[in-house]
Amino acid sequence: MQATEGLVKLFNEWEIQLLVLLSFALQLFLFYAGSLRRRTSSGFLRFSTWMAYLGADFVAVYALGYLSRHDQDETREANPLAFFWAPFLLIHLGGQDTITAFSMEDNNLWLRHLLNLLVQGFLALYVFWKSIGKLHNAVLLVSGALVFVAGIIKYVERIWCLEAGSQRGLESRRRSMQEWRETMRNVTGMIFLDAAGYALTVLEALVTMRHVMGVLVSSGDVCAYSHLTGRVKVARLQLGLMYDELYTKALVLRTRSWLIFRHISQISFVAAFVLFHVTVDKRRYTKADVAITYSLFIGGFFIEASSVLNSMMSPWTWKMLKDHKWERLAKFSWFLFSSDIGWPEKKQRWPCSFGQYNFRSWLASNSSDRDQPRTFGQRVMAVVRRVMVDLVHVNKKKLFWMSKALDTWYMDADELIIDKYVAKEIILLAKELDGTPAREWPILGSLLEFIEAQLDSDFATAIVTMHVLTELHLRRYPPPSDMAAAAADDVAFSLAQVCRKLSNYMMYLLVVQPSMLPLPFSSLRVLEDFQSKENVEVEMQIAEDDLSPSKETVEEMVYMWTRLLLYAAGKSRAEIQAAHLTSTGGELITLVWLLMSFSELGDSRLWALRMIKTSDTDSAKEIYAFNITNQQAADISNIDEDEVVEEFFLGEENEL
Known part of the structure; x- marks a missing residue:
């Protein structure tokens, strides 16, 4: 009993630290899982990504609520630096570049996320305002304010991407791309003259993206470049690009105004770290709290650097660099894009796999007429069917829901x-x-x-x-x-x-x-x-x-x-x-x-x-x-x- 009480007391003392670290860990997982889910059929990865996507917002919001409800004496005595973590939680709520939405419904519910931004932004501001009397260094307040700026920008980026990926947003962007197409045609013309092979395929995919936009919003427009788009390779690239348009922050990384805000966010984050590292007296706080703060900063730098590298692998980035005749950067972008970590031509397969289900094998009453199990799930289903149907004589219709999940397999x-x-x-x-x-x-x-x-x-x-x-x-x-x-x-x-x-x-x-x-x-x-x-x-x-x-x-x-x-x-x-x-x-x-x-x-x-x-x-x-x-x-x-x-x-x- 005493041991249980001791564990509960220990958890209560470390609850906010654990919540903040869990929030960061979920963001780190989402960053990498978001880039993997577009090319894998793993059900476990999809399920874990879904759980992390839902849990990340919940953990961050709960942590903000935890900070807001603690009185002054308790917080000062336990972990006064915890108030400094509130802006970091706002950054976490802004999500990762590789995943803004898990499904199309998330995009269409962008107004709900906007309301959440207002509520959670106000909550983070309230927590930060409470910290004025709790933090011992005025410079720490300035550092926290800079992180707060970065967090607001990150969260607004996410809302904007969700709105742009909704059905209404797609329609609006398709209309705006009419003028963009003419500009694209003039600017990109010289690039086409020098392009060949895979590079030409990529350029054609980019130029005709307006047609794909029109198809997605069920527009009746006929593509002006329809004779260019009749290729499997181009279509595969365009599906990959459309995935990025709908479910990632790809649009932010090629929009001039949002790139400016992204740079402001990055500069604010760097300045906040410098102020914390150089001017704040760490001896006033526990070593664990200081270590967690450094982990949040260093982890943020790592994710941001990975995001920059990821953006350099985008075909839009490569084309933009070619348009501006920044040849060295364009070559570096193409090297990343066409390498094994990017979008290599030999691996540019969409879909990468397709599902299989043999219903005749399920209908077969004779075991010799059934398919041999291919996967672990099918082996499990075979055992269940042998026991429940063949021995216990359960109606197999009652087990069909299991077959739908376990008897399905995927082929390249x-x-x-x-x-x-x-x-x-x-x-x-x-x-x-x-x-x-x-x-x-x-x-x-x-x-x-x-x-x-x-x-x-x-x-x-x-x-x-x-x-x-x-x-x-x-x-x-x-x-x-x-x-x-x-x-x-x-x-x-x-x-x-x-x-x-x-x-x-x-x-x-x-x-x-x-x-x-x-x-x-x-x-x-x-x-x-x-x-x-x-x-x-x-x-x-x-x-x-x-x-x-x-x-x-x-x-x-x-x-x-x-x-x-x-x-x-x-x-x-x-x-x-x-x-x-x-x-x-x-x-x-x-x-x-x-x-x-x-x-x-x-x-x-x-x-x-x-x-x-x-x-x-x-x-x-x-x-x-x-x-x-x-x-x-x-x-x-x-x-x-x-x-x-x-x-x-x-x-x-x-x-x-």
Whole structure:
């Protein structure tokens, strides 16, 4: 009992010190986690970042409240220097350059953060005002006032970035970028003449960012540089840039007025440290309090220096230095930007991974038909299912919520899927607008027509149906047994792997990210209905038996899943895609959505996307993912795939 009382007393004596150190530790974690979450699918990192993001403000506000409620005698006797830490807590509330918002909702709630700034700024000022009679050195008050200035600037920066990243802020910035684009065109023209390779790709991504802004606010504007933006590499860079625009302080670091305020903040912080270090008599305070104060200063310097280095890695910084002909600094910026710690071309992959979920494996009652566990989570789920379902006979529907979390896995982004199939199908859809005949479906046409009602009105059911049927069919493509295997079998197996990835990805979206799909009602109802059907696989097998295994069959399945992905992307709303820029290092469907916008395809662009066309009736401003009319369609298999990919990567000659 005495030991417990002693621990409580010790905690009460050191509570403010622990709170301040915890607040700083959370800021340090957020600085590094904020830069990592854009390129990782780690659920643990996302969860810990979310907890730190929520906890950082809570700890800082609680610490300010703690200081404000202590009377004069108690505070002087315990730790008089603690009042000097109040402005540091305001700096912590200003957040880090690498993360201003955890989600799009934080941006849209910027007014709430503004109210918090007024309340917490007043609270910090009140605590600091109380410290006038408690600190023994007038110079310490001046030093604290300088830190207070830095804290206010930091917090206002955060509010401004949140407002700029909201839907209203994006619309306002898009309009202002009309004049900016003309300036950009004049200033950047000479840079384009000397640029080549990756540098040219980066410049094109920067120049056409106004188009991406317009897409995000569902603007109907046609991009003046649309012929420049039809490239996968450019789109990937732009998604990375847009992530920075929405969820970091990148905008502050390239705005002249805010750069001036940032320099004022930095100078104030340095001056505060010099005054504290040189003129304040440290013997008046405990060694622990002095050490904590030095830790706050040195830690602040470290984070600020890292922020400067991080800003030098920005493509906007590199372009600004090139515009002003500061060649040495521009070369240093490019070196950081293109190095492994920056945005290297070889690692410039958005998304860096994409999710997978095999629903047919979950439906299987026979353990031999289930996928072998790939991850630790799947191994845990396999044990739970074996015990609870196979032995205890619990209805597996009751465990589906666990499967959604544990049976999901992530694979590295498949360049073949993006560069060959997605790019090719987008271009073919766009060519149909110019009169090019639609893709034929000689093998799957009758099946698509049979499930036409599902495709048009019940997208979730269509995905599950085709997913199960695809999984049943792909079992008929075993890997080549030896090096002497026929080339056709090898190609068919490779196509089957691509088809399985696309099928599993669409199921992953349906199970884990249903808001990204055009669903008329909850996906959970559809998933539960399929789990209740006892003969669902038998019914699918009957349909699958009509499909003979061949390279042509599985290739047509790949194109079918690609078209389903394009349809889902074309129906998606801009705010949904913006909100999911932070998920799992970016979603594949977001990249597809942006690539389609460059060709003005999609419901929010010029040409609305419909699912299936079974008659020759034309619809204005509409294009179809599946055209299975009786009209003769030209064979498009002879299209040069390398030429299609080159069109996406290189585009036409730019006019700059």
